[in-house]
Amino acid sequence: MALVEPKSMDECVYFTNRVLNNNGKIRCWVFREKCPKCNKALMGKPRHPKTSKIQIRAKEFKCPECNYTIPQQEYEDSLTASIQYTCQYCGNNGEIQIPFKRKKVKIVDEVEMKSKMIESLRFQCQKCLKNIDITHKLK
Numbered sequence: 001m002a003l004v005e006p007k008s009m010d011e012c013v014y015f016t017n018r019v020l021n022n023n024g025k026i027r028c029w030v031f032r033e034k035c036p037k038c039n040k041a042l043m044g045k046p047r048h049p050k051t052s053k054i055q056i057r058a059k060e061f062k063c064p065e066c067n068y069t070i071p072q073q074e075y076e077d078s079l080t081a082s083i084q085y086t087c088q089y090c091g092n093n094g095e096i097q098i099p100f101k102r103k104k105v106k107i108v109d110e111v112e113m114k115s116k117m118i119e120s121l122r123f124q125c126q127k128c129l130k131n132i133d134i135t136h137k138l139k
Contacts, residue, residue, distance in 0.1 A: 003082045003095050006031065011042075013079060014100070016134065024088025028121070028134055030081045030100050035063035036070070043075060077101055081121060085132060092127035105133055 006012050006029050014030040032042040045054045046062040046069075061075045062068070079100040086093050102119040109116055121134040 003084065003097070004031075005029070013076070014081070018134070020088040020132075022088045023086065023091070024132075025086040026132070026134055027084045028081055030079050033079060035066060035068055037068040038063060038066040041065040043070065083123060083134075085125075087125040087128060087130070087132065089130045090125060090128040092125055094126045096123055096126065098123050102136075105135070107133070107135070 006015065009015060011031055012029050013032050014028070016026070016028050018026045020026060032044060035041055035043055041064050043061040043063055045056065045058050046060065047054055047064075059072050060069050061072060062070075077100070081098050081100040083096050083098065084094075085096070098121065100121070102121055104117045105120040105122060106115050106117055107120075108114070118135050120136070122131055124131055
């Protein structure tokens with residue numbers, strides 16, 4: 001299965017390119033989808049009426065053609081994440097598509113040596129079946 005790579009960041013809701021331990025790599029992107037109501041334009045964050053800048057922190061997505069609005073969580077749960085990876089455990093190169101649903105995962109913070117719950121996209125390596133997480137960047 002050959003994944004279609006984005007030509008620009010305007011096509012994506014989410015994009016990340018990360019380096020993991022032991023020469024592991026992850027490249028993940030999520031394409032924007034067409035409006036479910038009119039099927040003409042790609043859904044996106046709403047724009048400010050006066051400045052026409054995109055409202056990054058808005059909690060909804062809006063169609064620029066028909067002004068149909070959908071909540072952010074509902075829209076993101078319907079998307080599909082495309083992932084190219086090199087497994088940090090076995091070195092296997094692979095491609096996979098998974099639903100773009102973040103789940104709470106327990107991880108150990110190496111700095112504070114405490115376990116934390118953090119939202120993550122989790123998938124399994126196709127060769128060694130170990131879990132690989134794409135977490136939100138920690139502060």
